Amino acid sequence: MARLVFIHTILVKMSTATPEPIQLVEALPVSCHSFNADRTQVAISPNNNIVEIFEKVNPSSVIARNSKLKGWVKIHELKEHDQRITSIDWAPKTNLIVTCAEDRNAYVWKLTSENTWKPGLVVLRINRAATCVKWSPDEKKFAIGSGARIVSVCYFQEENDWWVAKHIKSGIRSTVTSVAWHSQSTMLAVGCSDFCARIYSAAIKGVDSKPEANVWAEKPKSFGNVLHEYYGVSDGWVHDVAFSPSGNKFAWVSHSSSISLVDATQDPTKHTSLFEKSLPKRAIEFLDDESVIAAGHDNVPCLYKQNGAALVFDSVLDQPQKVESSGVTSAMNRFKQMDMASQTKKDTKLNSTHQNAINQISKYEESNGTVTKFATSGQDGKLVIWTMN
Numbered sequence: 001m002a003r004l005v006f007i008h009t010i011l012v013k014m015s016t017a018t019p020e021p022i023q024l025v026e027a028l029p030v031s032c033h034s035f036n037a038d039r040t041q042v043a044i045s046p047n048n049n050i051v052e053i054f055e056k057v058n059p060s061s062v063i064a065r066n067s068k069l070k071g072w073v074k075i076h077e078l079k080e081h082d083q084r085i086t087s088i089d090w091a092p093k094t095n096l097i098v099t100c101a102e103d104r105n106a107y108v109w110k111l112t113s114e115n116t117w118k119p120g121l122v123v124l125r126i127n128r129a130a131t132c133v134k135w136s137p138d139e140k141k142f143a144i145g146s147g148a149r150i151v152s153v154c155y156f157q158e159e160n161d162w163w164v165a166k167h168i169k170s171g172i173r174s175t176v177t178s179v180a181w182h183s184q185s186t187m188l189a190v191g192c193s194d195f196c197a198r199i200y201s202a203a204i205k206g207v208d209s210k211p212e213a214n215v216w217a218e219k220p221k222s223f224g225n226v227l228h229e230y231y232g233v234s235d236g237w238v239h240d241v242a243f244s245p246s247g248n249k250f251a252w253v254s255h256s257s258s259i260s261l262v263d264a265t266q267d268p269t270k271h272t273s274l275f276e277k278s279l280p281k282r283a284i285e286f287l288d289d290e291s292v293i294a295a296g297h298d299n300v301p302c303l304y305k306q307n308g309a310a311l312v313f314d315s316v317l318d319q320p321q322k323v324e325s326s327g328v329t330s331a332m333n334r335f336k337q338m339d340m341a342s343q344t345k346k347d348t349k350l351n352s353t354h355q356n357a358i359n360q361i362s363k364y365e366e367s368n369g370t371v372t373k374f375a376t377s378g379q380d381g382k383l384v385i386w387t388m389n
Contacts, residue, residue, distance in 0.1 A: 016303060017317035017386040019353040022072055024054060030377035032085065032360055037092035039364060041075075042383065045085035051078035051099055051109075053117075080107050080119045087133040087144075094139050098122075100130035106144055106154070108163055121162040124152050132178050136185040140207055143188055145176030151190055151200070153223075155207045168200050168224045178240045183247040186211040187227065191238030197252045197260070199228045215248050215264035230262065230271050236280070239296070244286045245369055251311070253281040253294050259304060261292075261311045272310040283361040287371040287388070293317065295358035295376055299350060301386065317386060318352050356380040 024030060028046040035042050043053045053076035083103040090097050097109040097117070104126055107119040124130065128147030135142045141155040144165075149172045152165035174194035181188055181202075188202040201221040203211045211220040217227050236256025243250055250262045257280045260273040282296035287303075292311065295301040300318040304311045349355070356379035364385055365373035377383045 016315055017301070017319075017388050019318065020385040020387070021353055022383045022385070023381060024052075024072065024383050025381040028381050029356070029379040030359065030381055030383060032088045033375070033377045033383060034088045034090040034097070034362065035364065035375070036090050036095065042072075043078075043088050043090055043097055044377065044383065045088060045099075046381070047084060049079075049081040049083055049085060049101060049103075051085060051088060051097070052076070053078070076117060078109055078117050078119070081105060083129075086129065086131050089133050089135050089142065091135045091139045096135075096139075098133050098135065098142050100133045100144050102129040104128065104130060104146075106130055106133065106152075106163075122154055123162055123164045124154070125165060125167070126150055126152060128175075131176055134179050134181055136181045136202075137183055138185040140185065141204065143179045143181065143202070145179050145190065147175045149174060149176070151176055151179060151188065153188070153202055153204065155204055166204060166223060168202070170200070170224055171196075171198060171226050171229060174237070177238055178252075180241045180243050182216075182243050183245065184212065184214070187216060187247075189241040189243060189250060189252075191241040191252055193237035195231060195235055195237055195254070197230045197238050197241055197250075198226055199250065201225045201227060216268050228262070228268055230260065239280065239282045240284045242284050242286055242292070244289045246289050249286070249289060249306075251284055251286070251292055253284045253296070255280045257281075259284070259292075259294055259311055261306065261309070263306070263309055266309055270309075274304070274311050274313070276313070282357060282359060283376075285361040285363060285371075285374065287374075288369060293361060293374060295361055297357045299352045299354040299357060299378070301358065301361065301374075301376060317388075318354075353384055354378045354380055354382055 025046040030044050031047045033044045041055045054072045055075045081101040085101045088099050100106040106122040109117045112118050126146045126148040130144050130146045132145040144152045151168040154163045154165045157164050178191040186203040188200045190198050236254035239253050241252040248265050253259050258273045258275045260271050262271040279297035281294040284294045286292050291305045293301050303314040305314045358376045358378040360377050362375050363371050364375045373387050375385050
């Protein structure tokens, strides 16, 4: 069951985050990104079949002075996919990168002693594009969604030196758009374009230990079983899903401009949805167990906090540019100048850090279980690191 909450978001609240924009590519979107463990390197795909890895260097160094990227330089290109890369995830402990693409393939990249990245084979067994990928927290496996109405949960077979997949199919009726792992690495959240978000049992015998009882399931269930299924407040495919740090809460964003929350400590079968009169969000991430950030077609990240069982809008995190002067005279002069200039290209610049839709949100820095910095990438080719104030 769902409880509907209506709210009209007005972008007038004060900013609570400071942006650090980095223009990694020109005239191309950043379709996906992922940082390494110490945040000194980032892997991106500029909406094509190549992964570009950038490294952060001393801004005063000769390399940085010769770079246009404000202290970031490109150090590697990973070329193995034949079609557009849809998702990247960089494992912090094992330093492995997993990528998936529209060519129906995935690769696990390992850094060799010669400082080159070598691709490892992944046996997906899908006949449609791979759409999203995420490592499990214990990094023993990863999950890949696809247009084949399948989630491939992949684990390593040492005797064959490849990654093999077990398929989750139950209930999925359309393209899988997003996946997210529970903190125990035995449950998987899946968002689909069939307007539904689901939570599955994803423990693999011989790879994982027996799942423990928790707020989502009183008794352990076998691999691929649906634990919970949630339909939104109106027709709209699910763009992104996320678990809270404790794993006790689950949230997702839909194309119906809604943000939904399940608090399993209260009732894991019920969700509340906040419907906004704004453009849809495409990405969501928890800052802590009580607050989330979401961003998308509005080009700005927004903060939401839990109030009871529901999420409520808190503030827009982007700082609007200040107007130099105000008053009737200055406003009239401004309109005269605009008319004389016939709306030059400068007039098309938006009053936000991102100049186009935000595609992805990722955690950048945490302190005492709370995210203090996060990163966004978007259609404008920017990677922005936000510091919470």
